[in-house]
Amino acid sequence: MDNLNFSLARLFPEAVFLALVLVQMTGSMLKNSSSSLANFLIRLCPVGALLAAVLAACSLSAAPQDMFYQGYRIDGLSQFFKVLVSLGYLVAWFNTRPQTTVEEELKPDYYLFLTLSAFGLLVLSSAAELVAIYLAMELSSYALYVLIPARTRSKQAAEAGLKYILFGAAATALALYGLAMIIATQGGTVISELSQKTWLVPDNILAVAGLTLFLSGMFFKLALFPFHFWCPDVYQGAGNETAAYVATLPKLGAVIVLIRIGTMLAPGQPVTTTLAVLAAVSITYGNLAALAQKDLKRMLGFSSVAHAGYILVGLVSGTAEGLAAAAFYAMAYVLMNLLCFWVIARISTDGRNLTYQDLNGLSARSPYLALSLLAAAFSLVGLPPTVGFIGKLWLITSAWGHGYDWLVIVVCVNTAIAIFYYLSLVRHAYSEETIYHGAVQSLALDKSLMSQAGAVILALLVILLGIIPSPVYGLLLSVVKVLTS
Amino acid sequence: MITDLLSCYPLLTVLTFWPLLAALILSPVKNERTIRLVTMAAALIELVLAIPLLGFESRAGFQFEELIAWAPEWKLNYHLGVDGLSILMIWLSILTLPMCVLCSWTYIGRRVKEFHICLLLMTMACVGVFSALDTVLFYVFWEALLIPMYLMIAIWGSDDRRYASIKFFLYTLAGSTLLLVAIVALRITGGTFSIPELMTTEFSYGFQYWIFLAFFIAFAIKVPMFPFHTWLPAAHVQAPSAGSVILAAVLLKMGTYGFLRFSIPMAPVASTDFAPMMIAISVASILYGGAVALGQQDIKKLIAYSSVAHMGFVTLGIFLFSLDGVNGAIFQMLNHGIITGALFMMVGAVYERSHSREIVKNMGLGKYLPAFMFFWGLFGLASFGFPGTNGFVGEFMVILAAFRANTTLGLLVIPGALLSAAYILKVTLKMAWGQPASPASGGSWRDLKKKEWAYLALPAVLVVWLGLAPGGVLGLIEPSVEDTLKTFHQRNGRVDLVQVTSPAGRPEGLIIEENILPEPTVTTTEPAAAEPAETEMEK
Known part of the structure; x- marks a missing residue:
């Protein structure tokens, strides 16, 4: 049993989350779901998440270690993503607190599935073998299938849930089929071994097709064109708090898998070129479609289609710099979107979907929320001095000079398209007109200390990581270099 | 220490x-x-x-x-x-x-x-x-x-x-x-x-x-x-x-x-190749900006279009690649900042009084707001490059460089200078001596307040000081410009121009006067640019 290499000490973050899942499961089995015990159990989630984040952060610079016959890999990259997932879960948990669209008796179950999904993503961060990746991905997806329709008495939510399951099932089937083809032709599933094999069209066409199909499963998670159809509908249909989670953390899972698989890619290969084309189409389509939206969450849905494309830009170069840039941008993406959804959930105190008009006069009602939204919007555009800018700069710098110069131009030109709808966020938040369209009354804002402090902390992170990106990026670069060497 | x-x-x-x-x-x-x-x-x-x-x-x-x-x-x-x-x-x-x-x-x-x-x-x-x-x-x-x-x-x-x-x-x-x-x-x-x-x-x-x-x-x-x-x-x-x-x-x-x-x-070589296009666009900006400014009824719009024309002089100066041109362009950047900035502040001041930016609503101010009109006149004169103001120095250096490069080009730019005199004088004339829209307007307005004096005095001093003694400021920028142009011409493989653009031992403060002497074309054209302005003033 030499290759098992099991050491519990290195699995602490996962262990903490697994314990949390079990605790929540106990909570969901309680008879009285609004009892103080149930509440207490739910309150354990942020504590556990913080603990997991700290534990993962402690082992960031530890030496890489393969476990379970090379199927599970603990390295800097996986630990970095575990920190991100844990912290993202923490923010998402705080975001879901004023949960208004989930029935009281379902709350323990809601947190059970939320935690389960995050646990799946933690496992995914370390999965280094295609079957393990597949299983971890499904673990996190199945939880989401339950979460999305949890918005009570909403037909849209039911529709969104169904759509997500159907699309998800189709994408899963494709991925499995691709997996079978890879195993048949390359005779293995461990990524580090697969990356030594050839992935060229005339020699190994079945393997390339298999890899493409397997990647499709990831693209579905990432909502990349043409696997994006679920995205705007699910965002719109799910509750604001749920959408905040679905929009952010699962994409991290897809990105880490793509980075691991990205070590197998090199510029000029057919798979890579396909990726570049998909990225360009995704960016352009996402931005153009977002232009026409009125519902904020739908707009963010299409914007995330575009951002999925941006992340791919880092992958096509196949260099350590590019992969690190993709990871950095994934972090930036999660941060910006969590901030956006945070503000949206604070405005929509009754859980309704917001339109641009609902933002009117926000700056007068809560300058901090308005300022945070401004930071998020300009970061999503990619304006300095925000994390969105520096992330994009590194993506395009790594892509330039590897035969994908045209992709860089597509990215930059799209900034000019994207500015219009992100600017609308700012324009409405800072406009004077507080008169609402039709009979819709203005909502009471959630102006509690937690709501404003949360927004300001996230906004500060967006700006600070834009000004001082070096520590995080340097770390990512060093861990990715280990991976590619 | x-x-x-x-x-x-x-x-x-x-x-x-x-x-x-x-x-x-x-x-x-x-x-x-x-x-x-x-x-x-x-x-x-x-x-x-x-x-x-x-x-x-x-x-x-x-x-x-x-x-x-x-x-x-x-x-x-x-x-x-x-x-x-x-x-x-x-x-x-x-x-x-x-x-x-x-x-x-x-x-x-x-x-x-x-x-x-x-x-x-x-x-x-x-x-x-x-x-x-x-x-x-x-x-x-x-x-x-x-x-x-x-x-x-x-x-x-x-x-x-x-x-x-x-x-x-x-x-x-x-x-x-x-x-x-x-x-x-x-x-x-x-x-x-x-x-x-x-x-x-x-x-x-x-x-x-x-x-x-x-x-x-x-x-x-x-x-x-x-x-x-x-x-x-x-x-x-x-x-x-x-x-x-x-x-x-x-x-x-x-x-x-x-x-x-x-x-x-x-991109020095590409700059040389694109220079004709850049110069053409600059001249177009000068003429178009001036012509459109002439037709404006809104004071602020007029000054906005005049900016297009003035910035045309700057880009023109830059893409002539001569010492005078680039020096003049940079000096004109400073001038335009001071003069147009001051004019916009004055439009703001008049808007606070009349709540309108239309020329017709702000006529006949000379009688009620003499100090205001004094400053307006000063900045106006500077704006179209009246001798003695800083606007003259910058514009003149650019026009000079244009004539040195090509006489036709110089002649093309002259109408631009005339246009700027025309639209500034037109608006100044109406604002100073025009018939007020209603007898009530103007009379109740206060002339410049202390704060307005404060924010207009600084640009006014700069306008006159830079107009009369531009040498100090030009001396600051000249070595860098010379160096930039030297490298530029070297990259373009024109060693001859490297020498021409850097005459040694030129005394500071005398740049303009020295330039006039060896260039007969300039002495004939400059009065032509300034004269109509003065005659219109007399009217």
């Missing part, structure tokens, strides 16, 4: 980030009057902090340099420094701030705190743009300016602010997206983000060609050059006074500064 202390004083960092710190100090203040006073104090402290900048030496190369590694993974540095191309623009940015605070004292009545924070952030970005010596840092400040400027137009603008602010943002952002592509391409091809290093790198012609085009779109929109100018009148008219002042005084200069700092040194 003092020099030791000064050598470790991070002057440019302090100048750049003091406004940011001041904005943070301002954020908890509630009382509106206190907010204005604190901002004013911050602006004056900024001036005091800038005193060591007076120690700028008249030589080529960067001074007050600061270099800290920012993101070593990409060889990205926090690198600041000034040379002759940027020193005047930094002064202009710093001087604009107190005037903006003063001219908004009564003009801005709501959301006072946010307004002043925007002002301070803009000053930060302006100083940052002109002192950045790293392409990414430059881009960061370049874009960072957009956000407060957008907010300023969108929140404190007049009726059509939504349209104007979005147009402004879309145009300038669309331009700068390609700037980012160029920066990335330069990084990969040239191996560095550092501006001084890129300035000394020689790129292949094909690369220069594309880089020049990318720069051109970014900078031409910012300047703005015809036909990319359409955002400017909208933005100027809708922006509050202070916004217009910063827009005119500093923001437009970022475009021409970009040409000087990026296009010419980094």
Whole structure:
């Protein structure tokens, strides 16, 4: 049993989350779901998440270690993503607190599935073998299938849930089929071994097709064109708090898998070129479609289609710099979107979907929320001095000079398209007109200390990581270099 | 001892980030009057902090340099420094701030705190743009300016602010997206983000060609050059006074500064090849801007279009690639900042009285507001380049360079100078002696208040001082310009021009007079430019 290499000490973050899942499961089995015990159990989630984040952060610079016959890999990259997932879960948990669209008796179950999904993503961060990746991905997806329709008495939510399951099932089937083809032709599933094999069209066409199909499963998670159809509908249909989670953390899972698989890619290969084309189409389509939206969450849905494309830009170069840039941008993406959804959930105190008009006069009602939204919007555009800018700069710098110069131009030109709808966020938040369209009354804002402090902390992170990106990026670069060497 | 202390004083960092710190100090203040006073104090402290900048030496190369590694993974540095191309623009940015605070004292009545924070952030970005010596840092400040400027137009603008602010943002952002592509391409091809290093790198012609085009779109929109100018009148008219002042005084200069700092040194051969196009567009800007300004009924729009024409002189001067042309262009950048900034503040002052920017609603002011009309007349004269004002020096040097390059070109520019005299005199005539729209208007208006005296006196002094003694300022910029042009001509393989553009041993302050003597064409044309202006004045 030499290759098992099991050491519990290195699995602490996962262990903490697994314990949390079990605790929540106990909570969901309680008879009285609004009892103080149930509440207490739910309150354990942020504590556990913080603990997991700290534990993962402690082992960031530890030496890489393969476990379970090379199927599970603990390295800097996986630990970095575990920190991100844990912290993202923490923010998402705080975001879901004023949960208004989930029935009281379902709350323990809601947190059970939320935690389960995050646990799946933690496992995914370390999965280094295609079957393990597949299983971890499904673990996190199945939880989401339950979460999305949890918005009570909403037909849209039911529709969104169904759509997500159907699309998800189709994408899963494709991925499995691709997996079978890879195993048949390359005779293995461990990524580090697969990356030594050839992935060229005339020699190994079945393997390339298999890899493409397997990647499709990831693209579905990432909502990349043409696997994006679920995205705007699910965002719109799910509750604001749920959408905040679905929009952010699962994409991290897809990105880490793509980075691991990205070590197998090199510029000029057919798979890579396909990726570049998909990225360009995704960016352009996402931005153009977002232009026409009125519902904020739908707009963010299409914007995330575009951002999925941006992340791919880092992958096509196949260099350590590019992969690190993709990871950095994934972090930036999660941060910006969590901030956006945070503000949206604070405005929509009754859980309704917001339109641009609902933002009117926000700056007068809560300058901090308005300022945070401004930071998020300009970061999503990619304006300095925000994390969105520096992330994009590194993506395009790594892509330039590897035969994908045209992709860089597509990215930059799209900034000019994207500015219009992100600017609308700012324009409405800072406009004077507080008169609402039709009979819709203005909502009471959630102006509690937690709501404003949360927004300001996230906004500060967006700006600070834009000004001082070096520590995080340097770390990512060093861990990715280990991976590619 | 003092020099030791000064050598470790991070002057440019302090100048750049003091406004940011001041904005943070301002954020908890509630009382509106206190907010204005604190901002004013911050602006004056900024001036005091800038005193060591007076120690700028008249030589080529960067001074007050600061270099800290920012993101070593990409060889990205926090690198600041000034040379002759940027020193005047930094002064202009710093001087604009107190005037903006003063001219908004009564003009801005709501959301006072946010307004002043925007002002301070803009000053930060302006100083940052002109002192950045790293392409990414430059881009960061370049874009960072957009956000407060957008907010300023969108929140404190007049009726059509939504349209104007979005147009402004879309145009300038669309331009700068390609700037980012160029920066990335330069990084990969040239191996560095550092501006001084890129300035000394020689790129292949094909690369220069594309880089020049990318720069051109970014900078031409910012300047703005015809036909990319359409955002400017909208933005100027809708922006509050202070916004217009910063827009005119500093923001437009970022475009021409970009040409000087990026296009010419980094793409010298392509610059030469594109020069005919650039000159043609510049002349078109001069003539078109002037002609359209002549037809305006709105004072602010008139000055906005006059900016298009004046900036045309600047780009023309730059792309003549001669010492006089570039010197004149940089001097004209400073002049235009002072004069147009002052004119916009005056439009704001008259708007506070009449609540209209239409010429017809502001006629016959000479009788009631003599001091106001005095300043208006002075800045008006400077604007069309009346001898004795700073406008004359800059415009004259550019026209001179144009004649030296090509007589036909010089003759083409002359109508532009005439047009500027025509539209300024037309509006001045009506405002001073026209029949007031209603007998009541004007009579009840107060002449200049103390604050207005304060913010008009400084530009007025500068107009006269720079007009009569431009030598000191020109001496500051000349070595850098000479150096830039020398490298430029060397790269173009024209050693002959290298010698011509740098005559040795020229005394400071006598540049203009010396130039007139050996050039007979100039002595005949210049009175032609100035005379009609004077005769119209007599009428």
